[in-house]
Amino acid sequence: xxxxxxxxxxxxxxxxxxxxxxxxxxxxxxxxxxxxxxxxxxxxxxxxxxxxxxxxxxxxxxxxxxxxxxxxxxxxxxxxxxxxxxxxxxxxxxxxxxxxxxxxxxxxxxxxxxxxxxxxxxxxxxxxxxxxxxxxxxxxxxxxxxxxxxxxxxxxxxxxxxxxxxxxxxxxxxxxxxxxxxxxxxxxxxxxxxxxxxxxxxxxxxxxxxxxxxxxxxxxxxxxxxxxxxxxxxxxxxxxxxxxxxxxxxxxxxxxxxxxxxxxxxxxxxxxxxxxxxxxxxxxxxxxxxxxxxxxxxxxxxxxxxxxxxxxxxxxxxxxxxxxxxxxxxxxxxxxxxxxxxxxxxxxxxxxxxxxxxxxxxxxxxxxxxxxxxxxxxxxxxxxxxxxxxxxxxxxxxxxxxxxxxxxxxxxxxxxxxxxxxxxxxxxxxxxxxxxxxxxxxxxxxxxxxxxxxxxxxxxxxxxxxxxxxxxxxxxxxxxxxxxxxxxxxxxxxxxxxxxxxxxxxxxxxxxxxxxxxxxxxxxxxxxxxxxxxxxxxxxxxxxxxxxxxxxxxxxxxxxxxxxxxxxxxxxxxxxxxxxxxxxxxxxxxxxxxxxxxxxxxxxxxxxxxxxxxxxxxxxxxxxxxxxxxxxxxxxxxxxxxxxxxxxxxxxxxxxxxxxxxxxxxxxxxxxxxxxxxxxxxxxxxxxxxxxxxxxxxxxxxxxxxxxxxxxxxxxxxxxxxxxxxxxxxxxxxxxx
Amino acid sequence: xxxxxxxxxxxxxxxxxxxxxxxxxxxxxxxxxxxxxxxxxxxxxxxxxxxxxxxxxxxxxxxxxxxxxxxxxxxxxxxxxxxxxxxxxxxxxxxxxxxxxxxxxxxxxxxxxxxxxxxxxxxxxxxxxxxxxxxxxxxxxxxxxxxxxxxxxxxxxxxxxxxxxxxxxxx
Numbered sequence: 001x002x003x004x005x006x007x008x009x010x011x012x013x014x015x016x017x018x019x020x021x022x023x024x025x026x027x028x029x030x031x032x033x034x035x036x037x038x039x040x041x042x043x044x045x046x047x048x049x050x051x052x053x054x055x056x057x058x059x060x061x062x063x064x065x066x067x068x069x070x071x072x073x074x075x076x077x078x079x080x081x082x083x084x085x086x087x088x089x090x091x092x093x094x095x096x097x098x099x100x101x102x103x104x105x106x107x108x109x110x111x112x113x114x115x116x117x118x119x120x121x122x123x124x125x126x127x128x129x130x131x132x133x134x135x136x137x138x139x140x141x142x143x144x145x146x147x148x149x150x151x152x153x154x155x156x157x158x159x160x161x162x163x164x165x166x167x168x169x170x171x172x173x174x175x176x177x178x179x180x181x182x183x184x185x186x187x188x189x190x191x192x193x194x195x196x197x198x199x200x201x202x203x204x205x206x207x208x209x210x211x212x213x214x215x216x217x218x219x220x221x222x223x224x225x226x227x228x229x230x231x232x233x234x235x236x237x238x239x240x241x242x243x244x245x246x247x248x249x250x251x252x253x254x255x256x257x258x259x260x261x262x263x264x265x266x267x268x269x270x271x272x273x274x275x276x277x278x279x280x281x282x283x284x285x286x287x288x289x290x291x292x293x294x295x296x297x298x299x300x301x302x303x304x305x306x307x308x309x310x311x312x313x314x315x316x317x318x319x320x321x322x323x324x325x326x327x328x329x330x331x332x333x334x335x336x337x338x339x340x341x342x343x344x345x346x347x348x349x350x351x352x353x354x355x356x357x358x359x360x361x362x363x364x365x366x367x368x369x370x371x372x373x374x375x376x377x378x379x380x381x382x383x384x385x386x387x388x389x390x391x392x393x394x395x396x397x398x399x400x401x402x403x404x405x406x407x408x409x410x411x412x413x414x415x416x417x418x419x420x421x422x423x424x425x426x427x428x429x430x431x432x433x434x435x436x437x438x439x440x441x442x443x444x445x446x447x448x449x450x451x452x453x454x455x456x457x458x459x460x461x462x463x464x465x466x467x468x469x470x471x472x473x474x475x476x477x478x479x480x481x482x483x484x485x486x487x488x489x490x491x492x493x494x495x496x497x498x499x500x501x502x503x504x505x506x507x508x509x510x511x512x513x514x515x516x517x518x519x520x521x522x523x524x525x526x527x528x529x530x531x532x533x534x535x536x537x538x539x540x541x542x543x544x545x546x547x548x549x550x551x552x553x554x555x556x557x558x559x560x561x562x563x564x565x566x567x568x569x570x571x572x573x574x575x576x577x578x579x580x581x582x583x584x585x586x587x588x589x590x591x592x593x594x595x596x597x598x599x600x601x602x603x604x605x606x607x608x609x610x611x612x613x614x615x616x617x618x619x620x621x622x623x624x625x626x627x628x629x630x631x632x633x634x635x636x637x638x639x640x641x642x643x644x645x646x647x648x649x650x651x652x653x654x655x656x657x658x659x660x661x662x663x664x665x666x667x668x669x670x671x672x673x674x675x676x677x678x679x680x681x682x683x684x685x686x687x688x689x690x691x692x693x694x695x696x697x698x699x700x701x702x703x704x705x706x707x708x709x710x711x712x713x714x715x716x717x718x719x720x721x722x723x724x725x726x727x728x729x730x731x732x733x734x735x736x737x
Numbered sequence: 738x739x740x741x742x743x744x745x746x747x748x749x750x751x752x753x754x755x756x757x758x759x760x761x762x763x764x765x766x767x768x769x770x771x772x773x774x775x776x777x778x779x780x781x782x783x784x785x786x787x788x789x790x791x792x793x794x795x796x797x798x799x800x801x802x803x804x805x806x807x808x809x810x811x812x813x814x815x816x817x818x819x820x821x822x823x824x825x826x827x828x829x830x831x832x833x834x835x836x837x838x839x840x841x842x843x844x845x846x847x848x849x850x851x852x853x854x855x856x857x858x859x860x861x862x863x864x865x866x867x868x869x870x871x872x873x874x875x876x877x878x879x880x881x882x883x884x885x886x887x888x889x890x891x892x893x894x895x896x897x898x899x900x901x902x903x904x905x906x907x908x
Contacts (some may be wrong), residue, residue, distance in 0.1 A: 071834025071871050199898035201830040208835035209823040211771015211811030215836060218770040226765070251754065280754065280761040353775045353836045353870040400775070402836025403870045434776045629827060638830045638898040642873060646833055649872035672780040672868060681861045683874040 030520050047171035049130040049179065051104040052082050059168025061088050061154060064098040066119075068110040068374050069204070070352070070404030072701040073639035076203045078119055080636060084195045085127030085187060087151040088167065095203045100376035100396035108398070110374040111409050111511065113699025115600035116635065121187075121699050128185045130174075137173035138165050190633060199638035203512075204400060216372030216399040217431060219359040225254060226279040227420050227430040228286050231271040231440055234665040235506055236263035237296035238270045247274060252281025255424050256289075259416075263296075265508040266410070266479075268386050273420045279431055298506025299665040303446065304663070307344065308467035309503045310448035312340065318467045318499025319474075323485035325552035326495035328452075331463035335454035337534040338463075343451065343523040345727045347660040348444035348512055349667075349675055354402025355437040358417035367394045371414050372401030379411035383418045404513040405650075410442045421520065435670045442510025443660055443667070445471055445481040449523050454495075459535040459542065460549060461528075462493040471509065472502035480515045481505075487520055488564045488599055489528065491551045507662055513650060514702040517600035518709070522655070522691035522727065525596040525710030529717065539595050539714065540577050544570060564599045569693050572606040573597055576627035579689055580608035590615065590736065591622075592718025596710035603703030604629040607648065609711040613719045617735035619656070621684040621712065624648055628690050628704060631697040640700050645686045647704035653678040655709045657705050657730045745813025746771070753800050760784045760795035762803075763810060771811035773837045775868070782867035785840035786810045792847035810896040811839035814846060821884035821891070822846055828895050831880045833871035841867050845881050854885050 045057025047328045054062040063082045069075035079095045098105050107118065131151055138156035139146040142163055150157050154167045167174075190196075207214045232238075239258045245255040253276045261270035272291055276282035313319075332338050359370040367389055373379050376396045384391045401408050417430040432440075447470050454463035471478035485498040512518060534544035547566040566568040573595075577583070582593065590613050597606035626644055634640045657676050661668040669675040713724035741750040744767060751766050758777075763769045763786070775783030777796050784795040787809040814820045818827075822842045824829070829904040832838045841864070847857055855863070860881050869877065887893055 071832075071836075111883055144840050199830065201897075202832055202835070204835060205827045205830065205832055206818060208832045208838050209811075209826045209842060210814075211769070211839050213770040215773075217774065220768070220770075278753075278757075278761065278765050280765070281756045284754065284756070351870060353773075353781065353834070353868065355774065401834065403834040405870075421877075431774070434778070547906070637902070641898075642830070642833055642871075642876070645875055646871045646873060649874070653872070669883070671778055672776050673778070676873050677781075677868045677870055678874070679868065680864045680874045680877065683872065 008478065013296050014521065020108075028204055035090030045172040047174045049133050049174070050126050052126045053086060053130045055167050055171045055174070057168055057171045059154070059166055060094060061092050062094045062096050063169065064105070065095050066098045066105040067108050068376065068398050068408070068410060069097070070110050070372070070374055070401035072110060072404070072643060073202060073636060074110065074115045075400070077639055078115060078123055078199055079203070079634045080195050080200055081119060081123040082127040084193055085124045086130050087153070089153040090195050090200060092154050097398055100380065100398055102377055108376055110404055111406065113701045113703060116697050116699040122183050124187055125182045125185055129182055132180045132185055133174045133177040134167055134170050136177040137170040140177070141170070141173060142367065145678070161263050163230070192594055196633060196635050197637070200636050201638065210422030214400050215353055215354055215402045216359070216370065217357045217402070219370040219399060219429060220671055221359060221361055221370070224359065224427045224429055225277065225424065226282050227273055227277050227417070227424070227428040228279070228282040228433070229259070229273050229416050229420065229430060230286055230289055230291060231269055231270050231294040231436075232296070233439060233667075234293065234296045234299045236265050236269050236506055237293040238263070239272060240292040240294045241505065242272045242289065242291040243377055244272065248287040251418065252277040253285045256285070257423060259419060267382070268415045268419055269412070273423070275420065275424045275426070275428055280433055283433070296506070296665065301506050301662060301665045303346065303662045306446060306503065307448065310344070313469045313501040314450045314467060319501040321497065321499050323496055323498040325489065328463040328465050328495045328497045331454050331495040334456070335462060336455045336457040338452065339530050339534050340452045341527060341530060341725055343449045343526065343725045345447055345519050345522060347446045347507070347662060348654060348658055349441045349660050349669070350405040350407035350512055351438060351675060351677065352401065352405055352407050353673075355432045355434055356407070356413035357429065357431040358413045359427065359429040360417040360421035362418070362422040365393060367418055367422070369394065369414060369418060370397040370399050371411070372399045372408060373411055373414060374401065374404045374406070374408040379414040380411070382411050382415050385701050386415050387418055387422060397659045405513045406515060407441065410510055412440070430707050434672070436719065438670050439667045441517065441660070441667070442479065442508045444512035444515070444518065445478055445505070445509040447481070447483070449518050451523070451527050453527060453531050455531050455535040456589060459537045459545065461493050461531055461546060464493045465497040467501065468498045469503070471502060471505035474502055477502065478505050478509045480509050480511050483516050483520050487524065489524065489546055491564070492546055492549045493551050506665060513647070514600055514705040516652065517598055517702070518651065521596060521598040522709040522713065525707065526724070529594070529710070530713045536673045538583065540573065540582050543573055543595070543597060564580040565604070568604045568693060569597060569599060570608070571693070572604045572627040572629050575689055575691050576606040576608050576625050579627065579687065580610070580625040583610060587670060587718070590719055592715045592720070594711045594714025594716070594718055596707035596714060598703070598706040600706055601703045602630070602698035603700070605704050605707050607707040607711045609715045611712065611715040611719050613716060613734055613736065615735060615737040617733055619716065619729060619734060621652065623684050624686045624708060624711070626686060626688045626704060627695050628688070630690070630700060630703070631695040632692055633697045634690055635697060640690070641688055643700040644688045644704040647702065648708045649678055649683060651705045651708035652712065655712050655727055655729055657728050660730050738800060740800050742805060743807040745809055751800070755799060755801040758796050758802045759786070759800070759803060759808065762800060763795060769810055769812050773836055773839055775837065781836050781837070782844060783840040785843040787843060787847065788790040789872045790847070790850070792844045793804065812845060814842065820846065820851070821887035822880065824887055824895065825880045825883035828897065829876055829880050829883055830898055831873060831876040833873045837867065837869045840875055841869065845877070845884070848881065849884060849888060853888060855881060
């Protein structure tokens, strides 16, 4: 599948540029040929200026939400953009989830915090185009110049003649108006925004608080049966034998069969399916299922083994050098201080609260799927390839997901449900157990870093060296296991060596909220603190100084080798320091403040954590301060605040206690007793400030996460003198005194 | 086995395996999808319902224990989304993904029934076992306080997050 959550790169930049120019992507996003087609086909009076807007003559204004909703708020936020420029009141709008349809809606993915930057302009233009056609309809009806008409809350006015018409009244006429060119249709001055910038509650909140069916697991289709699917705990092992005949005779069971699958971990993996009258019957029968799995090549892999292999790598030179600037050896020779340290972080599960599930129906050669997926278009490809179907014979309903965090970018549950439904010959709802979910994730990969750095007598970083031990087959990295050699602060330092060594991995890996950033921010921002200490500098001032340094490849805005804009990063650092009162208080032993910053997903975030560590080593987070720069506009302040606070608490949970351990080629943890989530008792105040800048708005789902982890571990160092070089904190004895 | 029990004020009789948990009877036999499956082991609280008034994890209650019990689910908390918690949750935009919220609300409803004006500490103690993977805990706490205000003054004008931000002068 594609890798939609990778950090900003040159291709992204070009795509954004094309968008900002209003060109090509708009053409595919908004299909104006539909105006004529639908104008003829729809009931009289329906106005559908593009794929995102539908206005009936009765005045019902429907806005299509194009992207998958998994709790990040896009089912609310994206329609806000359309509604603003269509110039309707939010209360008038009914939001409808779009089907997966790339030709109609363009790219429909919930990943990489991309919904905001890629839709900010196109969706507003879609709304503005609809408004312009409604105005044209009114002007033609009244025989007045369009320029004399104005709109407000779903009504077109001609003030001088005191005439007015609702959008519903104008719908039939508007459908006959020529569509304006999207790249020239005017947009509102932001000071005139009435919806953008307001806290709009989630459009599904009423269904959520009244328990209406809403999520993937709630889907019901006529004649549906329930499925469970047992896979090998050693990832991808084949079924040697299974007592399927015995299982078939158990109460409620309709069918049981082996799915041959393949050992390609991103495809359909082998297992045994049980289809029954109820999920409980299927689940109960599964307890009597006995499967013998074939011996599998990766059955000896373990977290301890990966760690040992990294140590072995670190004894020698890296397998390859990904970036070399200047001469690190010369810099060490001339340095005031040289610091070396090794860092590591574990595998992590996504653990969305709704276990993976999918409903599928196969009839007359066509597959219909209801899936809480973050990447429906990738799912269609996977199902088409695996089942040998044409993509156009697969339709996918995008259903709300109970949390995503990147887990639902993979579509393993979708291809399983599709396969089982076709073989069973009945519609099935496949629902995983929590244990399935925890033990068959696409984990955030563990990683190992051997770092060395130097500071000169002026406290400037003169050398930065990283030997990164990670997973791959020597040709390609495992998914989410590559870290950019250009990651901050490398482009601000004159002498750099970034080496990589890869070891094979038989564990599926994937993108976890702020992928790679959730790991590298911890490593680099901690090591920057180690260098600050060596230089005898305050960690905040040291970072501000670093941002004014110039590397061998100078950092400048838009430079693909170093997209970090130093001025924006400095802006959030200074803001968070001011809000947190950095350096204003002298804290006693056991208390400390730490700082971290990170650029990812086009967003700049700096965060300060204050901790209180008891002499026995119990950590209490007193408070977190956040400063973020995601551009010129916070579209939905309520949603933005929720994403930032949620991201920060997610990072805290990862840092404090989360870890997936691999033993015998399997994941050890299986439920929330051994892979713990944060609880209400563990939640500190999280104070959030946004710095608005002139740049187009960017996404909120991820970039606030990475800095909190090093801010926390740096605070623990200030409090206790103990430098945290591995996660989670639960592994460490933090007692002092 | 056949069991008869009350669900949201109506007597229901179901014929299910004796070990089938209430969670799955609600969801798949009675088609009440509001109560959610999260862990199956009483570790997350997503399936919280009231049984004879007590907040209970529906994944741990087998059919054999249901005869004559009075079960209330999120669907039966109010007829029209008017329970103070349902109002507060919407006003303050509490849900993120929303999957845990039926359980959170049912747990909080038990708290408010016994303690109309809980402190933060009371809330933490009552809500400790209800996990929110999105960690919208600040708003869960805020929502319970707000629901307590609404319960005390049901005619209070509804608020939005922007009202609260303006009142606090937040940026």
